[in-house]
Amino acid sequence: MNQDKKNTKKVSRRSFLVRGGLGTAGVLALGTYLFRNPIRRVVAGAINTADAPFSGNTDTPIVWFEVTTDNYIVLHSPKVEMGQGTFTGLAQMAADELEVSMTQMRVVHANSASGNVDGFATGGSTSISSLWMPLRELAATMREMISSEAAKKLNVNTSDLSITDGVITGGGKSMTYAEAVMGVKDWKVPDTPKLKSLSDYKFIGKPIARVDLNDKVFGAPIFGMDATLPDMLYGAVARPSLIGAKYIDANTSKAENMPGVVKIIKEKDFVGVVANSYIEAHNAKDAIEVEWETDKNWSTADIRAMVEVGKGKAYVIQKEGHPDESLEDPTETIISEYWSPIGAHAQLEPNGALASVEGERVTVMISTQVVGLTRDEIAKRLDLDKNEVNVVPTFLGGGFGRRLHTPNAVQAAVLSKAVGKPVKCFFTRKEEFQNDTFRPPTHHVLKAKLKIDGTIEALEHNVSSGDVAFGSPIVPRIAEPVLGADLGAWRGGMIQYGAIANYQAISWRVKLPFATSWWRSLGLLANTFAIESFMDELAVKTNRNPAEFRLAHIQDDGRGKRLKSVIEAVVEKSGYSDEVINGKAMGFAVSTDTNTPCAQVVEVSIHEAEIKVHKVTCAMDPGLVVNPDQVRAQCEGAIIMGISAVLYEKMEVVDGALTPTIYGPYQMALMKHAPKEIDVVLLQGAEVPGAVGEPPLGPIGAAIANAVFRLTGKRLREMPLNLDKNIVS
Amino acid sequence: MTLALTVNSTSHTIEIADENTPLLWVIRDMLELKGTKFGCGKAACGACTVHVDGEAVRSCSYAVKFAEGKQITTIEGLGDEKNPHPVQQAWIEEVVPQCGYCQPGFMMATAALLEKVSSPTDDDIDKNIINVCRCATYYRMRKAIHRAAALMSSLPLPESQNT
Ligand code: FES
Ligand code: FES
Numbered sequence: 001m002n003q004d005k006k007n008t009k010k011v012s013r014r015s016f017l018v019r020g021g022l023g024t025a026g027v028l029a030l031g032t033y034l035f036r037n038p039i040r041r042v043v044a045g046a047i048n049t050a051d052a053p054f055s056g057n058t059d060t061p062i063v064w065f066e067v068t069t070d071n072y073i074v075l076h077s078p079k080v081e082m083g084q085g086t087f088t089g090l091a092q093m094a095a096d097e098l099e100v101s102m103t104q105m106r107v108v109h110a111n112s113a114s115g116n117v118d119g120f121a122t123g124g125s126t127s128i129s130s131l132w133m134p135l136r137e138l139a140a141t142m143r144e145m146i147s148s149e150a151a152k153k154l155n156v157n158t159s160d161l162s163i164t165d166g167v168i169t170g171g172g173k174s175m176t177y178a179e180a181v182m183g184v185k186d187w188k189v190p191d192t193p194k195l196k197s198l199s200d201y202k203f204i205g206k207p208i209a210r211v212d213l214n215d216k217v218f219g220a221p222i223f224g225m226d227a228t229l230p231d232m233l234y235g236a237v238a239r240p241s242l243i244g245a246k247y248i249d250a251n252t253s254k255a256e257n258m259p260g261v262v263k264i265i266k267e268k269d270f271v272g273v274v275a276n277s278y279i280e281a282h283n284a285k286d287a288i289e290v291e292w293e294t295d296k297n298w299s300t301a302d303i304r305a306m307v308e309v310g311k312g313k314a315y316v317i318q319k320e321g322h323p324d325e326s327l328e329d330p331t332e333t334i335i336s337e338y339w340s341p342i343g344a345h346a347q348l349e350p351n352g353a354l355a356s357v358e359g360e361r362v363t364v365m366i367s368t369q370v371v372g373l374t375r376d377e378i379a380k381r382l383d384l385d386k387n388e389v390n391v392v393p394t395f396l397g398g399g400f401g402r403r404l405h406t407p408n409a410v411q412a413a414v415l416s417k418a419v420g421k422p423v424k425c426f427f428t429r430k431e432e433f434q435n436d437t438f439r440p441p442t443h444h445v446l447k448a449k450l451k452i453d454g455t456i457e458a459l460e461h462n463v464s465s466g467d468v469a470f471g472s473p474i475v476p477r478i479a480e481p482v483l484g485a486d487l488g489a490w491r492g493g494m495i496q497y498g499a500i501a502n503y504q505a506i507s508w509r510v511k512l513p514f515a516t517s518w519w520r521s522l523g524l525l526a527n528t529f530a531i532e533s534f535m536d537e538l539a540v541k542t543n544r545n546p547a548e549f550r551l552a553h554i555q556d557d558g559r560g561k562r563l564k565s566v567i568e569a570v571v572e573k574s575g576y577s578d579e580v581i582n583g584k585a586m587g588f589a590v591s592t593d594t595n596t597p598c599a600q601v602v603e604v605s606i607h608e609a610e611i612k613v614h615k616v617t618c619a620m621d622p623g624l625v626v627n628p629d630q631v632r633a634q635c636e637g638a639i640i641m642g643i644s645a646v647l648y649e650k651m652e653v654v655d656g657a658l659t660p661t662i663y664g665p666y667q668m669a670l671m672k673h674a675p676k677e678i679d680v681v682l683l684q685g686a687e688v689p690g691a692v693g694e695p696p697l698g699p700i701g702a703a704i705a706n707a708v709f710r711l712t713g714k715r716l717r718e719m720p721l722n723l724d725k726n727i728v729s
Numbered sequence: 730m731t732l733a734l735t736v737n738s739t740s741h742t743i744e745i746a747d748e749n750t751p752l753l754w755v756i757r758d759m760l761e762l763k764g765t766k767f768g769c770g771k772a773a774c775g776a777c778t779v780h781v782d783g784e785a786v787r788s789c790s791y792a793v794k795f796a797e798g799k800q801i802t803t804i805e806g807l808g809d810e811k812n813p814h815p816v817q818q819a820w821i822e823e824v825v826p827q828c829g830y831c832q833p834g835f836m837m838a839t840a841a842l843l844e845k846v847s848s849p850t851d852d853d854i855d856k857n858i859i860n861v862c863r864c865a866t867y868y869r870m871r872k873a874i875h876r877a878a879a880l881m882s883s884l885p886l887p888e889s890q891n892t
Binding site: 082083084085209210212213214215216217218219220221222223225226228259260277278279345346347348349350395396397398399400426428429629630633636637638639640641644662663664668669670671672673674675676678 | 746747758763768773776813817820832833855858869871
C-alpha cells in the first residue's frame with residue numbers, strides 16, 4: 001500500500017539540532033525527510049491511490065519540539081488545525097513515544113520561519129497518516145537523546161533509567177526532561193530507536209479529549225480573524241461580483257472623503273482601502289467606483305451546457321477487460337445520467353489576513369492550509385527573499401479546501417506596506433460567496449450491461465467536471481500534460497467492483513469561467529452519488545438486495561476484503577431492509593476513498609415533499625485509529641455536511657454573477673436537518689492510519705437517493721435532491 | 730460621541746463616531762473581546778450571538794446605541810475554565826467543537842434558550858437553535874444541549890458516548 005512506502009524513511013541522523021530559548025529548556029530540530037517532488041508523487045500515485053501528495057522542500061533544520069522549563073513539551077505542528085482534530089492525534093502520537101502525559105503536551109502551529117511547515121498543504125485527509133511513522137520516530141529519538149543526557153547527569157547507565165510523565169528516574173535519583181536538557185550543547189543523535197509496540201501505547205487508540213477544547217469552549221482568540229498587532233489598521237479590497245471580471249481602473253474620489261479612511265491604494269490588479277475600523281474600510285471600499293471588464297453575461301444554463309459528458313477532453317482513467325465492445329449494442333445497454341451543482345465552501349470564518357510589513361521583514365497571521373505557498377507568493381509580490389517573510393498560521397475557522405490558496409495574504413501585505421502599519425484585511429460574506437473556489441458542477445453518464453444471471457457484465461462511468469486539482473496552484477501546471485485527467489475531479493470516480501469483467505471510468509475535463517477547486521472530498525461526493533445510485537438501479541432491476549448485489553461484484557483481494565467488511569458491518573448494525581416501515585425507508589451506498597472504504601445506511605421519510613434523514617449508520621475502515629472519538633466526530637460532521645450538500649446546497653449563475661451571497665438563501669443543513677441518530681462502526685483493516693476526514697462524505701448522497709426511491713419509486717438524479725411537491729408518500 | 734456599556738459586568742466608556750456601528754465590532758475591536766465572531770454581518774449565521782439583558786442577540790446587526798445601559802454578556806463572560814457555565818461544561822463533556830469558530834455563538838444561543846426553557850425538547854432545540862455550523866457538529870450539539878439542561882436542573886445526566 002502506498003501509505004507504507006511513504007512512512008518507511010528513517011530520521012536522518014546528522015540533521016538533529018538543539019538550541020535554547022526563552023522559557024525553553026531545549027528545542028529539538030531536524031532536517032526533514034518526508035519531502036519529495038510533488039509532481040512525481042502525483043504521477044506515481046495518480047492511478048490507484050488518490051492521496052493528495054505530501055511534499056515540499058527544505059534543507060534547513062526545522063523545529064519540532066520544545067521542552068519548556070516547567071516540563072511541558074511543545075510540538076510545532078507542520079499541519080494546521082481546521083477542526084479535523086490533527087493537533088490531538090499528533091499529541092497522542094508524540095506523548096506515547098516521549099513518555100509524557102497528555103496534559104504535558106502543548107501543540108502550536110509551526111510558522112514558516114521555524115521551517116517546520118508542510119511544503120505542500122494540509123488537506124487530502126493525510127495529516128495523521130503521513131506523520132504516523134516520522135513523528136513517532138522523532139519523539140522516540142528525542143526521548144533517547146534526553147535520557148542519555150540524564151544518565152550522564154545522574155551518573156547512571158541509560159539501561160538503569162525509567163521514565164514516567166517526563167521524569168527520568170535511576171539510581172535512586174530523578175530529574176525532569178527540562179532539567180536533563182538544560183545546558184546541553186552537544187547532542188548525540190542515536191540511531192532511530194525501535195518504536196513501541198501498539199499494545200504498549202497509552203494514548204494512541206484512546207478517545208482522548210481534543211487538546212484545543214478549552215480554547216474553543218471559552219472563546220480564546222485563536223483564529224486568523226482574531227489576530228491583532230499594536231497600531232493595527234483595517235483594510236478592504238474591492239472584489240468583483242461578476243464572473244471573469246478583470247480589474248481595469250477605479251475612481252476613488254468619493255471613497256477618499258469617507259470617514260476613517262487612512263489611504264486608498266491602487267495597484268495594477270486591485271484597489272484597496274486602509275481605514276481605522278473594519279466598517280469604515282468596507283464602507284469606503286463600497287464607495288469606490290471600480291471599472292471591471294467582463295467578456296460574457298454567464299448564466300446557470302451556459303455553465304450546465306459546458307459540463308456535459310461528450311464535450312471537453314476525455315481521459316480513460318481506469319479500464320479492465322473490453323468495456324467498449326460489451327457496451328456496443330444500445331439495445332442491451334442500460335444508461336443513466338446524474339448531475340451535481342456548483343457548491344460553495346461557506347466556511348464560517350471568512351478569508352483574510354493580518355499583515356505587517358516593516359522594511360524588508362513581513363509577518364502575516366492567517367488561516368491557511370498552504371503556509372509555504374502563501375509565503376512564496378508574498379515574497380514574490382514584494383520582491384523579497386522568502387526568508388524575510390514569516391507566515392504564522394492560526395487556527396482555521398473551517399478549511400474544507402477553501403484555504404488551499406490564500407492570495408488575499410498578498411493583498412494584505414501590499415496594503416500594510418503602503419501605510420507602514422499592520423493591516424488586517426478580511427472578506428465580507430458576499431465577497432466570500434462570489435469569490436470562492438467552488439466545487440465544480442458535474443455530469444455523469446453511466447452505462448451497464450447485465451448478464452442473464454443478473455450480474456454485471458460491463459460497467460462504465462463517465463464524469464464531466466470543472467477542474468479541481470488543475471484549478472489549484474499547489475498542483476504545478478506542468479503536471480497537467482503528465483496527468484491528463486484531473487485527479488481531484490475523478491476522486492471516487494473509479495469503479496470499486498473489481499469482480500466485474502469489463503469496466504472503465506472516463507474523466508471529461510471542462511475549464512469553467514470561474515474558479516473551481518478543492519472542496520472537502522473533491523469528486524468523491526458527486527461521483528459516488530452517481531455510481532452508487534446507478535448500482536442501486538441495477539440491483540432493483542435484477543431484484544437483488546442492494547448490499548448483496550454489491551458484494552457479488554467485489555473481488556477477493558485485500559482491498560476487496562476491506563470493502564466487503566464495511567458492507568457487512570453496516571448491514572448488520574443498521575438491520576438493513578428493503579421494506580418501507582412506518583413511512584420510513586432505508587437506503588444503502590458504499591465508497592472507497594484514499595484506501596478508506598465506507599458504507600452507510602440511512603433512514604429517510606418524506607413529509608410534504610421534504611426529505612428527512614432520521615438515522616445514519618456508518619461503517620468505515622480507516623485502518624489504525626489514533627483517536628476513535630475524533631474519527632467519530634469526523635464521520636458525524638462529514639455525514640451532516642454531506643446531507644447539506646445533497647439536499648440543499650446550490651450556487652446559481654444569474655446575470656453573470658454567482659448567487660446567492662448569504663447564508664439562508666444559500667441553504668445549508670441546520671440543527672433541524674441533522675439526523676438525531678448517527679451510529680458509527682469503525683473497523684481496522686490495516687496496521688497504519690489512513691484517511692478519515694473525507695471518506696464518510698462518499699456514500700451519503702446515493703444512500704439518501706436510494707432510500708427516496710424505495711419510498712416513492714422515483715429516482716432522483718440531480719443534487720440537490722428535489723422532490724416534486726405533488727409527490728406524496 | 731460617548732457611550733457607556735456594561736459588558737460581562739464591567740463598565741466601559743467608549744468614544745465612537747457612529748452610534749449605528751454594530752455592537753459586534755465594538756466588542757471585538759474596541760473592547761478586544763475576540764470570542765464573539767463575525768460570520769456574515771447580516772444576522773444570517775449567529776456566530777456573533779451575545780446576550781443583551783439576557784436575550785440572545787446577533788450583535789453584527791445590532792447598533793451599539795441600543796446597548797447603552799443594558800447588560801451585555803459575551804462568551805468570555807459566560808464562564809471560564811475555573812468556573813464554566815453548565816453549557817460550556819456540557820460542550821466539554823460532549824467534545825462538541827471541531828474548527829470551533831461557530832461555537833461561542835451556539836453556546837450563547839443555548840444559554841439564552843435554557844433560561845427560558847429549562848428542559849427543551851428536540852423540537853424546541855430545532856426551532857430555537859438556528860445558527861450555522863459548517864463543520865456540522867449539530868449531532869453533538871444536540872446532546873450537549875440536553876446535557877446542559879440536565880446539569881442546570883436536577884435531571885439525571887444523559888450518558889455520554891465520548892471520552
Ligand atoms: S455575523 Fe452576525 S449573524 Fe452572522
Ligand atoms: S465547529 Fe466549525 S463551524 Fe462549527
